[in-house]
Amino acid sequence: LSKLIDKYNRRIDYLRLSVTDRCNLRCIYCMPPEGLVKLHHDEILSYEELLRFTGLALEMGISKVRITGGEPLVRKNLDEFIANLNRLVKGRALSLTTNGILLFDMAKDLKRAGIIRLNISIDSLDPEVYNRITRIGNLNVVLKGLERALELGFNPVKINVVPLKGINEDMSDFIHLLREMPVHVRFIELMPISLDGQELIPITRPELEENLKQLVDYKEIAHVEGTGPSVDYHVKGAKGTLGFISPLSNHFCESCNRLRLTSEGRLLTCLFSKEYTDIRGILRSNASDHEVKGAILRALAKKPKGKNMAGRNLQMSKIGG
Ligand code: SAM
Numbered sequence: 001l002s003k004l005i006d007k008y009n010r011r012i013d014y015l016r017l018s019v020t021d022r023c024n025l026r027c028i029y030c031m032p033p034e035g036l037v038k039l040h041h042d043e044i045l046s047y048e049e050l051l052r053f054t055g056l057a058l059e060m061g062i063s064k065v066r067i068t069g070g071e072p073l074v075r076k077n078l079d080e081f082i083a084n085l086n087r088l089v090k091g092r093a094l095s096l097t098t099n100g101i102l103l104f105d106m107a108k109d110l111k112r113a114g115i116i117r118l119n120i121s122i123d124s125l126d127p128e129v130y131n132r133i134t135r136i137g138n139l140n141v142v143l144k145g146l147e148r149a150l151e152l153g154f155n156p157v158k159i160n161v162v163p164l165k166g167i168n169e170d171m172s173d174f175i176h177l178l179r180e181m182p183v184h185v186r187f188i189e190l191m192p193i194s195l196d197g198q199e200l201i202p203i204t205r206p207e208l209e210e211n212l213k214q215l216v217d218y219k220e221i222a223h224v225e226g227t228g229p230s231v232d233y234h235v236k237g238a239k240g241t242l243g244f245i246s247p248l249s250n251h252f253c254e255s256c257n258r259l260r261l262t263s264e265g266r267l268l269t270c271l272f273s274k275e276y277t278d279i280r281g282i283l284r285s286n287a288s289d290h291e292v293k294g295a296i297l298r299a300l301a302k303k304p305k306g307k308n309m310a311g312r313n314l315q316m317s318k319i320g321g
């Protein structure tokens with residue numbers, strides 16, 4: 001296997017695929033209330049195109065693939081796509097990030113198709129707060145999906161939480177949850193995005209740690225197995241763990257191992273960069289495998305050393321987080 005290594009000596013082995021820009025929620029930090037302009041069906045990559053691209057990336061040294069969105073579970077025939085993807089991935093890590101709304105119904109098919117590693121985004125365990133953040137989400141439905149996933153043996157099951165000042169500051173419910181269930185709760189720092197007129201304030205890592213110290217007696221342990229730049233902690237006697245992902249701190253970039261493919265086929269080498277490679281255009285111009293791989297290498301050669309947030313309008317639902 002050749003290895004993808006960039007000029008800053010970072011080994012790029014992780015590919016995030018956004019399979020749709022659509023979503024059945026409207027989280028306040030991700031989308032305006034009316035949602036975003038939807039891409040036309042022809043504008044998003046077909047499953048065949050996603051499989052071809054991923055197959056080539058795997059040949060080049062990618063060893064972890066995550067399916068994300070928008071909300072991946074709203075795309076039709078996702079389980080069939082996953083089964084095909086799983087054949088390509090062949091034992092390397094395949095994972096899925098979902099808001100969990102459709103999980104209860106789909107968990108079995110997803111498991112059968114080959115997903116074992118699952119991230120579920122749940123920003124609060126208080127139904128009203130959850131509804132305020134997601135605007136239209138029903139927490140109960142998601143919790144049923146979570147239970148189902150645990151019963152079916154998904155592992156690890158991680159829960160993504162984006163703490164927002166004055167909104168979901170109380171973390172005690174999550175601590176209770178991870179004591180009782182084998183779930184890995186990870187607090188993710190809000191990334192600044194421009195959504196007209198909204199003032200959302202992140203809770204920083206030191207603030208979070210201070211809050212948590214009031215709630216638990218914890219000591220650091222080794223990284224929980226898995227992908228991602230999180231720092232994880234074990235809580236004494238608990239079945240699960242908790243962790244922090246702080247994209248705004250520097251180490252995040254130093255150890256960045258990611259490529260991202262948006263639902264419209266744009267290859268991003270940095271979440272915060274405006275530059276992209278139009279993979280869709282390349283795939284649809286009858287490019288040979290060699291040419292597609294060349295485009296990946298050229299994109300990688302331009303992967304920035306660190307982030308430059310100037311003028312960036314993140315659209316997480318297209319990029320996939
Ligand atoms: N819809 C799925 C979900 O919510 O899990 C997958 C896509 S979503 C864009 C992936 C992750 O990005 C979610 O955990 C979400 O909380 C996170 N996210 C979205 N906007 C964000 C922001 N501005 N800052 C930090 N995380 C964000």
Ligand code: SF4
Binds near residue numbers: 024
């Ligand atoms: Fe949808 Fe995920 Fe964005 Fe929430 S964070 S609006 S669930 S894509």
